[in-house]
Amino acid sequence: MATQEKEEAPHAVGRRVVLFPLPFQGHLSPMLQLAELLRARGLPVTVLHTDFNAPDPTRHPELAFVPIHEALPTSATSPDADIVAQLLALNSGCEAPFREALASLLRREDVACAVVDGQWYAALGAASALGVPVLALRTDSAATFGSLLAFPRLRDAGYVPIKEERRDELVPELEPLRVRDLIRIDGSDVDALCGFISRVADAARASASGVVLNSFDAIEAPELARIEKELSCPAFAVGPLHRMCPGPAPAEHGLHAPDRxxxxxxxxxxxxxxxxxxxxxxxxxxxxxxxxxxxxxxxxxxxxxxxxxxxxxxxxxxxxxxxxxxxxxxxxxxxxxxxxxxxxxxxxxxxxxxxxxxxxxxxxxxxxxxxxxxxxxxxxxxxxxxxxxxxxxxxxxxxxxxxxxxxxxxxxxxxxxxxxxxxxxxxxxxxxxxDQCVAASLAVDNLVRYVLSL
Structure with missing residues (x-):
C-alpha cells in the first residue's frame, strides 16, 4: 500500500518490464493503463499478448507489442463458452507459448520483472520458473481478491458451494459479504470453479513477489492490509488506473468501437x-x-x-x-x-x-x-x-x-x-x-521503486 511520505518520483531507463494481459476488455484496459504509467516513469515496456482479442499497438506507439502465437481450442475463444472452461483452456493453451516468448526476450533484454494478470496462474508459474520476478495484477477489487484467497477456508467451513439455506448468512471474516455474495458463476461446474480459484490463489502465494491492484487506500484500506498479511508480500494499490494515466483524457483500450x-x-x-x-x-x-x-x-x-x-x-x-x-x-x-x-x-x-x-x-x-x-x-x-x-x-x-x-x-x-x-x-x-489519490500518485512511485529493487 502507498506510504504517506512523498519522495522524489523514480525515473529509470534501461530495465524492461514485461506485461501479459488476459485477453478480455476488463483486463486489457487496466493492464495497458499500467503499462503507460510505467513507461511514463522511464521503464521500457513490452506487452506479450495473445492473438485472440489482441490489443491494437497503434494506440500505444511507445510500447512494444509481441504476440505469443498461441493455438487455442474453441472452448477458449467461443463467445458462448462457459467462462470457467474458457479460463482453464486459456491457461493451458498459453503457458508454453508465453514461456517461449518470455525466454526469447530474456536473451535480448535486461528484464526487471513481469507483470502478469492474476488469472494467468500458469504464466505466473512459468515466469517464476524462468527466474523472472513476477507481480500479479488483480483487475478486480481488493475485497474480491481477499475472498478468493479465503476460498479454501470457506469451503472447509461449508460456505462453498453455496447452499440455499445459508445464502443470507454473513461470512465472518469477509463482512459485509453474505454467502450469496461470494464469487460464483451460475451454470458453471462448481468443482471446476473451485479448482480454478485454488490454482489462482496457489499461484499468487507460490510465485508472486507482489500484487498490484487497481484500487486505492481510501476505498479499500482494510482489505489491502489483509491481502499483505495473507501473502506476506507487498500489495500496491495503484488505482484508479483510468485516472492515473498521463494525458488529458485516458485512451479507450476497448475491443468495441463506441458510438460517440x-x-x-x-x-x-x-x-x-x-x-x-x-x-x-x-x-x-x-x-x-x-x-x-x-x-x-x-x-x-x-x-x-x-x-x-x-x-x-x-x-x-x-x-x-x-x-x-x-x-x-x-x-x-x-x-x-x-x-x-x-x-x-x-x-x-x-x-x-x-x-x-x-x-x-x-x-x-x-x-x-x-x-x-x-x-x-x-x-x-x-x-x-x-x-x-x-x-x-x-x-x-x-x-x-x-x-x-x-x-x-x-x-x-x-x-x-x-x-x-x-x-x-x-x-x-x-x-x-x-482525486486526492491521483494528485499524490504515491502508490505508483512506490511500485516503480520496488520493480527497480527486484
Missing amino acids: GCLAWLDAHPARSVLYVSLGSVARVDRGVFEEMAWGLAGSGVPFLWVVRPGSVRGGGADEPPNGLDEEARSRGKVVAWAPQLEVLAHEAVGAFWTHCGWNSTLESVCAGVPMLAQPCFADQTVNARYVTHRWGVGLEVGDVIDRVRVAERVRMVMLGEEGDRAREKVRDLKLQA
Missing part, C-alpha cells in the same frame, strides 16, 4: 436527468430479463441511454428493446451497441449508472461521482455490488428478481428519490478521495 453520437444526444438533456445503463463487455442476460428491463425503463418515465452489446441477450432475437414499447417510451431512450463510458459518466446529463458492477465500471462511476443501480451478473460482481450498496453506500440494488414494476420503482428511486440523493452525496465524497 450518444454524447450529442446527452447534450440535449438537463443535468442529472438521464440513467446510463450498461452491463459491461461480457455479461449476458436471458431474453425474459432483457424484456423486463426494457418495460421497467419505459415505465419509469426516466430518460435512458442503454448499451445493448451484440450477443448480450441469450435466447435469440435482435438485441434491441421489444417492439411493444410505445413511441413515447422509445423517444425517451437511446440504445447503442457500445458507448464511450468515461465520457458518458462525466457528462452532466447523467444522473445514475445501472451497472453490472464490474470493477472497472464501479471505479469509473465512483471517480465520476455518479451513484449506481447494482445488477451483478457473475464472478466478482456480487462482491462489488455488496460493497457499493452496504459498505460505501453509493448505490442501490435492483434486486434478485428482475420484473418491470420493481425496475421502474428502483430507477425512480435512484434518479429522483431521497435514497438516490444520499448515494449521490456519498459517492461525491469518495470521488474527492480518489
